[in-house]
Amino acid sequence: MFGFKKLVRDLLMSSDDxxxxxxxxTKSFQIYNAPQDRLKQxxxxxxxxxxxxxxxxxxxxxxxxxxxxxxVKKGETVGIVGRNGSGKSTLLQMICGTLAPTDGQVETxxxxxxxxxxxxxxxxxxxxxxxxxxxxxxxxxxxxEVDDRFDEIIYFADIGDFLDQPVKTYSSGMMVRLAFAVIxxxxxxxxxxxxxxxxxxxxxxxKCMRFLREFMKTGTVLFVSHDTASVKSLCSxxxxxxxxxxxxxxxxxxxxxxxxxxxxxxxxGKSSTxxxxxxxxxxxxxSVKDQRLEFINASNLRNDIALFExxxxxxxFGKGGAEILGVQLLDGFEHLLTWIVGGETVIFRVFVxxxxxxxxxxxxxxxxxxxGQTLFGDNTFLTYQDQPVGCSQGDExxxxxxxxxxxxxxxxxxxxxxxxxxxxxxxxxxxWIHDALHFKSESSSVSTGLVGIPMQxxxxxxxx
Amino acid sequence: MNPHAAQPTSLFSLGKSIWTNRHLxxxxxxxxxxxxxxxxxxxxxxxxxxxVLMLIVYTFVFSVVFQAKWGVGDAENKTSFALIxxxxxxxxxxxAEVFNRAPNLILNNANYVKKVVFPLELLPIIxxxxxxxxxxxxxxxxxxxxxIVNGYLPxxxxxxxxxxxxxxxxxxxxxxxxxxxxxxxxxxxxxIGIITTVMxxxxxxxxxxxxxxxxxxxxxxxxxxxxIIEQAREVLIFGRQPNWSGLAVYMxxxxxxxxxxxxxxxxxxxxxxxxx
Numbered sequence: 001m002f003g004f005k006k007l008v009r010d011l012l013m014s015s016d017d018x019x020x021x022x023x024x025x026t027k028s029f030q031i032y033n034a035p036q037d038r039l040k041q042x043x044x045x046x047x048x049x050x051x052x053x054x055x056x057x058x059x060x061x062x063x064x065x066x067x068x069x070x071x072v073k074k075g076e077t078v079g080i081v082g083r084n085g086s087g088k089s090t091l092l093q094m095i096c097g098t099l100a101p102t103d104g105q106v107e108t109x110x111x112x113x114x115x116x117x118x119x120x121x122x123x124x125x126x127x128x129x130x131x132x133x134x135x136x137x138x139x140x141x142x143x144x145e146v147d148d149r150f151d152e153i154i155y156f157a158d159i160g161d162f163l164d165q166p167v168k169t170y171s172s173g174m175m176v177r178l179a180f181a182v183i184x185x186x187x188x189x190x191x192x193x194x195x196x197x198x199x200x201x202x203x204x205x206x207k208c209m210r211f212l213r214e215f216m217k218t219g220t221v222l223f224v225s226h227d228t229a230s231v232k233s234l235c236s237x238x239x240x241x242x243x244x245x246x247x248x249x250x251x252x253x254x255x256x257x258x259x260x261x262x263x264x265x266x267x268x269g270k271s272s273t274x275x276x277x278x279x280x281x282x283x284x285x286x287s288v289k290d291q292r293l294e295f296i297n298a299s300n301l302r303n304d305i306a307l308f309e310x311x312x313x314x315x316x317f318g319k320g321g322a323e324i325l326g327v328q329l330l331d332g333f334e335h336l337l338t339w340i341v342g343g344e345t346v347i348f349r350v351f352v353x354x355x356x357x358x359x360x361x362x363x364x365x366x367x368x369x370x371x372g373q374t375l376f377g378d379n380t381f382l383t384y385q386d387q388p389v390g391c392s393q394g395d396e397x398x399x400x401x402x403x404x405x406x407x408x409x410x411x412x413x414x415x416x417x418x419x420x421x422x423x424x425x426x427x428x429x430x431x432w433i434h435d436a437l438h439f440k441s442e443s444s445s446v447s448t449g450l451v452g453i454p455m456q457x458x459x460x461x462x463x464x
Numbered sequence: 465m466n467p468h469a470a471q472p473t474s475l476f477s478l479g480k481s482i483w484t485n486r487h488l489x490x491x492x493x494x495x496x497x498x499x500x501x502x503x504x505x506x507x508x509x510x511x512x513x514x515x516v517l518m519l520i521v522y523t524f525v526f527s528v529v530f531q532a533k534w535g536v537g538d539a540e541n542k543t544s545f546a547l548i549x550x551x552x553x554x555x556x557x558x559x560a561e562v563f564n565r566a567p568n569l570i571l572n573n574a575n576y577v578k579k580v581v582f583p584l585e586l587l588p589i590i591x592x593x594x595x596x597x598x599x600x601x602x603x604x605x606x607x608x609x610x611x612i613v614n615g616y617l618p619x620x621x622x623x624x625x626x627x628x629x630x631x632x633x634x635x636x637x638x639x640x641x642x643x644x645x646x647x648x649x650x651x652x653x654x655x656i657g658i659i660t661t662v663m664x665x666x667x668x669x670x671x672x673x674x675x676x677x678x679x680x681x682x683x684x685x686x687x688x689x690x691x692i693i694e695q696a697r698e699v700l701i702f703g704r705q706p707n708w709s710g711l712a713v714y715m716x717x718x719x720x721x722x723x724x725x726x727x728x729x730x731x732x733x734x735x736x737x738x739x740x
Binding site for chain 2: 029030038093096097098099100112114116121122123125126130133134135137138139142143
């Protein structure tokens with residue numbers, strides 16, 4: 001029967017393009033109050049059964065993971081988000097094979113290299129050199145292969161004279177460097193990274209990111225992070241785990257937004273509504289100025305940015321103590337814009353209606369690119385820190401942000417706006433609209449980076 | 465290697481694992497040997513000096529102070545007792561070293577269980593290898609002493625590896641059992657010290673079997689050390705051939721225990737990560 005099932009399954013889904021397949025994965029831990037309970041659990045049920053008495057359990061069951069199923073195709077990069085204790089690490093450990101599932105199946109195709117927590121699998125007493133050999137051997141390299149790659153690994157890790165010191169003397173950064181250097185050189189098919197990269201310094205992070213991006217072209221990556229921004233920028237899809245269950249699976253942007261909403265909600269109690277009722281439409285623009293006219297004869301590399309109207313139906317969440325009515329982009333003369341040009345001064349204006357009394361409201365925004373990476377943003381907190389603009393129910397507040405729009409590489413952009421009450425560190429989100437406004441940069445002179453800044457001068461000349 | 469498949473329990477799988485990881489075993493075992501004397505001025509030389517000093521102490525205490533006689537006839541001279549005693553102690557030391565460390569092998573290497581897919585079944589083998597090294601040095605010292613005292617070496621010395629092989633096999637099997645058991649029942653590491661001490665006194669190490677009252681003989685003969693210690697003395701000291709058929713039977717049983725231990729280890733290792 002089993003053989004037949006397997007045959008059918010193999011016929012139905014070719015496993016050629018699957019790197020990881022997880023079906024109904026469950027892990028429960030038995031928690032014992034005392035070590036002797038573990039022994040009792042081992043013997044007593046058998047004894048009671050033998051005596052014909054009913055069963056008794058000496059442990060509490062804790063389900064770290066419950067019925068999780070998903071598939072990762074070869075070459076995909078999947079991000080896993082979730083709060084502490086949501087089962088991320090348990091899942092990864094089972095995929096790596098260091099933890100056995102209680103129920104369900106894990107299937108992996110290809111060599112797995114994992115960076116679980118700090119200095120995975122290093123023996124603290126051994127020197128860095130010995131650990132490199134040991135780790136690489138365990139990951140499946142032969143002695144000769146390690147010999148061949150040793151210099152590269154050391155060059156990548158760049159830990160200098162510490163190579164021959166015991167690993168216990170390493171800083172956490174050095175440990176990660178070495179561990180990452182090893183797994184980067186074992187020709188893995190599947191790479192599993194458990195938020196370990198946060199430890200290294202900026203240079204090393206860059207190096208790791210370069211490697212990761214290169215690896216992603218061919219390999220499969222499973223990436224765990226609390227940092228939704230890096231999940232959004234690196235991954236091709238994302239998974240959200242909560243209390244051991246898979247809540248959402250899909251594009252990184254969607255998953256991360258939902259995750260973030262839930263995160264805020266959990267922090268500030270239940271949200272009155274996730275999609276707030278629309279109060280009234282903001283007054284229609286009196287005079288729309290099209291700046292294109294002024295620049296119509298300029299070069300074709302001019303950074304034209306097409307602007308779309310405020311989307312009051314965009315996904316939003318918050319406690320509902322205040323509501324964002326509208327968002328506008330104006331030029332320096334307060335003319336409403338439908339088109340902006342990178343480098344120009346613009347006013348970003350937010351209208352808020354107060355449903356409750358707010359003692360120190362903060363209004364903020366950030367601009368994201370299509371991967372959801374935040375490019376820049378700001379809020380009113382610092383400016384009004386000392387004399388908060390307190391307001392009572394029924395008041396309307398307006399916030400203006402005047403800034404030079406940077407040059408944006410061609411692509412789509414969105415602006416998220418939020419109104420909160422409190423301080424930068426501790427506040428209650430009253431209304432957060434994910435993509436309140438979106439605009440498009442058509443053509444751009446930006447050659448590299450996420451944003452360009454207007455250059456004051458660019459010179460090149462021969463030195464004599 | 466598929467980390468999700470059930471752990472193989474066949475001897476073939478064991479052989480394969482040992483072969484593919486031979487460099488790893490070699491490295492780790494050598495490390496363990498060196499580690500012990502790390503930082504000392506004499507370094508590895510201590511593994512040689514230690515047995516020499518021990519032998520000198522035994523010779524003085526038993527042969528000079530106690531004037532102890534083993535009772536092997538006229539050929540017995542002053543140092544015979546010390547050599548005979550030493551041979552027994554070496555073999556017990558070999559067994560005790562592995563036994564005492566086995567319950568903690570997995571516990572002390574939690575990293576290998578939880579963070580990487582490590583061939584855990586090799587840990588007892590590595591432990592055995594380093595104990596064998598120390599044992600080999602001690603036997604070398606014994607042989608040198610024997611040459612100095614008697615002026616010659618019996619030709620049967622060459623059989624000693626064949627005598628120790630069955631014991632090594634048995635010890636390895638027990639090490640697998642103890643290593644896995646030690647993870648789940650932490651009391652094992654406390655008990656094992658007592659058990660090995662009892663094994664020392666319930667074996668003909670300090671006295672010949674004949675010195676023991678008849679009614680205790682079954683206990684002593686049941687000790688797996690007894691037979692091997694006596695055979696080792698035959699080849700190392702008395703220059704007689706070992707009991708070949710006895711060794712063959714012993715080897716067969718040891719092999720069975722080793723396989724059992726390996727299977728037990730492989731079956732239980734899935735639970736290691738849950739407990740550590």
